[in-house]
Amino acid sequence: MNIKLLVVGKTVKGFVSEATEEYTKRLKHYINFKIEVIQDVKNASSLSSSQLKEKESELILKHISEEDYIILLDEKGKEFSSKEFASFIQQKMNQSIKSLVFIVGGAFGFDEKIKQKYTNKISISRMTFSHQMIRVLFIEQLYRAFTILKNEPYHNE
C-alpha cells in the first residue's frame, strides 16, 4: 500500500518542516509514504475565504485519482485512539487498498464540494490546529501506528 498526505500550501520553514522531514524519514522503514504539496493559490490574498476554498478544491480534485481511497482530516471527523488508528491502517492494508490518501485542506478548511464527495473523515483532535501543525500531528500518528502494528518501541527523540 502507498500512503500519501496531500496538503494545500508549502510547508512553512522551521519546526513544521523539520518535524515532517524527520517523521517522513522514519516512516520509510515501514511504508511507501510521501507528502504531496499543492502549491498555494496565486493572489490568494485578493480572494475571499470561500473563493479561496473553492480554488483549492479544484486543485485538490486534480491531484486525486480514481484508485485513491480518500480520507479527509477534518475537525468534524471520527476520532480514534492511536491503537484504533493503527487498526484502521491495518484494515486498509488487508482490504488490498493500493493508495490511501489523507488530505489536509488549506487555512480555511475544505469547501462543501469536497466534503460532500468524500465522506471518510478523521479528526485528530476536537481542538483546531493550523493546517500546518496538522501535518506534524498526522505524520507523528502515522509513524506511531506503524510502531504499534510492528510492536516496536516508539522512539521519542
Place this chain on the structure above:
Amino acid sequence: MNIKLLVVGKTVKGFVSEATEEYTKRLKHYINFKIEVIQDVKNASSLSSSQLKEKESELILKHISEEDYIILLDEKGKEFSSKEFASFIQQKMNQSIKSLVFIVGGAFGFDEKIKQKYTNKISISRMTFSHQMIRVLFIEQLYRAFTILKNEPYHNE
C-alpha cells in the same frame, strides 16, 4: 493570572524546542507564561516504568504549591474544542485564580497518586502523543486561546 506548564524531562532539541520557544515568545504578549522543567530522574533506565512514574510523581509534588490550580494533561481527560478551551481560560481569569498550572507527565504518564489527588484533566486528543509532542500541542492551543479571547487573527507562521 500566571500560567505554567510543568513538564517532566528536558525538552528534546530540534523541532520540539523550536516550537515551544516560538509559542512561548508569542504568549508573552498576552499572559505571564512559563514552562518549568523537572529534571529527568537519575538512572531512569534502571527503573521499571512504575518505579519511574512514582519517582516522577514525588518530583511533581515538590514543584506544586498550595495556591496552584492544577490541571493534568491526560488522554483520559475532558476534550475541549479550541473555543471551549479559550472560555475555560477566561473563566479561570474571572475566578481570580492566580496560578494555573498544567502538568504533562513523563514518558509513561502519571502515577495513581497524582491522578487521584488532581482530578481536573484535559485531553488534547484521544490519540496518544509523546510527552514531548504534547508540549508543542498544548502551547499552540494556549496561544490560540488568547488569539480567540482577544479576537485577533491567528498567525500561522
